[in-house]
Amino acid sequence: MNSNIWLITFADAISIATPLILASLGAMLTERSGVINLGVEGYLLMGAVTAFQLGMGFGNVWLSVFAPILVGVVMALVHGALVISLRANQIVSGLAMVIFGTGLSQFLGKSVEGERRPVSIEPIDFGRLSDIPFIGPVIFGHDPLTYFTWALTIVASLYLNRTRPGLVLRATGDAPATVDAQGVSVTAVRYIHTVVGGALMAFAGSWFMLARGTAWSQESTTNGIGWIALALVVFAAWRPLRAILGAVLFGFTLQVPFTLQAQQINVVAPEMVKMLPYLATLFVLVALSTPRARRLLGAPKMLGIPFVRDER
């Protein structure tokens, strides 16, 4: 088989890893503060449809890149109000946001179903650098958002492990009572990181429309990538840099069906190949469920548990 095809698949995997990294970074920051946000799929879809519709209306690529962030902020504020202030069930709230976001994105996108994307983000032209064997297509030739995402991951890792607010964030997920005793507001830390997390998730959604999808289609825009991003958080053990590795791995499984289809390789039915990313993700979760792996994971200890100060 032509090795060049697999090199391109790998390069594409790095490309589709971008929204996976962004979305799982968002979920990671949220979960590090002790809040679960299962709504990723809804945020992605709302981000995508916002980017597309604004592109249709205004034709300005930067508006389409950044406006979805606001949508993510609003959605995350609703989630925060429900689960942080009202202490509602975090799983159900996240799920409600998936259903709401899926419905609303289909509703708002109906009028442009099948239309070609009005604006796009093109890969950066690195000139001669792209001709270097292997490294050229894998490292160079991606869109600016991909490089921005890599930088953001490094920043997030430094923030989490090397700064005082990062320490407070980690402490909030593990021992909120201690943080509270230090005079830091647990509520504020949780709101801030839930909102930033939601913004990143919706931002990831805009990437779908601007760099990948050629047309808006309510069926096939995200295809459950939000749920894969959530599994990726576990795979990465809540550590940003590890998310890159996992995202490329999952990105590869997402890309293989397209490669096989494009090459007209029909050894396995396309419907079966399309199961691959979900089965691979599930397999990883199973592999992580062994007692030894669980010890290494280190999930935030108070994940999903509302904080109530015991003052009397």
Next chain:
Amino acid sequence: MIVGGYRIELEPRLKSPRWLVYVVPVVSLLFAFVVAGIFLLGTGHNPFTTYGKLIDKGYTSYYGITDTLGLATPLICTGLAAAFAFRMNLFNIGEEGQMYLGMIGAAWAGIVLADNLPGVAAVPVVMLSGAAFGALWVLVPAVLRARLGPSETVSSLLLNYVALNLVNFLIFGSRTLWRDPSPFPDGQLVADSARLDRFGTTNVYPTLLIAAILAVFLWLFMRFSNYGYETSVFADSPNTARYAGMSASRLTVSVLLSSGALAGLAGSMYVVGPAGKVDPGLLQVGLGYAGIVVAALARYNFVAVILTAVLFAGLRVGGAALQISSDPVPIAIATVIQGAVLLFALGGEMFRKNRLRVRRIAGSPVRGAA
């Protein structure tokens, strides 16, 4: 939270008034219609005429009523499936996929087994086969949950996408016994003995009665049986359950498998009733996801699920009619309402359990006094 010398807090109610149990779902529904109305208005549809048409097509016209009751039948089952798991804080959100597997399992029994069975046994065997397939589909997430802790949400949901592709594979991608031999991709019909007749000229099948009886049975069973008691103890306090010698993993796995079986039953009711085959049309309806909303609005009460399922089935039937009306509104508006209902019901439930308490902080100046 402190605002200008006042402390605003959520305080658990010792006793929540009975009427709030009914008011919260009704108000959630109204608020959801308002939110969806804003988006209708924003896209140039008159919310009042749109809702008027929706209610007429979904609840009051003859075909509306029978279509709604017909669609409510599998929806009651997926609603029961979600309620069964959620009330034990096990968040099985893979009802959609488990329902597809139920459809596949029921069709298999209807094609392979039904002809060799005495007439009366065919339908029960087909239905149970669907339930078994649904339960098997949740086996991996159930074991994962028992071993890894909270993970059943993501794992059960990932399997929805696998199940979706599996249905497509059986109908479009292969020539298995589920597919009709004709060139046009369609499901193979099950034996006649494996199907039930509809009531008269309606779209309602006897399965509606089965679903309703099942809901009442589950309500009684979980209220009065030992098993029901154990699950409620486990839901309230896993530690208490463990001290009392109940097996956490046995309860977790059995509840999730039962939930999967109920979702699978939804798929088999679709086969026994209107479809008679593996029908990719089911993939478009989203009854599994809707079941979660149905269960939440019913506050995970099995009998109330019957009512909320009929309500949401009507929303879907009415929404489908809107899509093809003279002023077409995307059917996704039904999903928007569902999501909004869930959000409001969730917030409202917390106001039922808690009350807002505004207190002046001691020592802070009283406003107006010098």
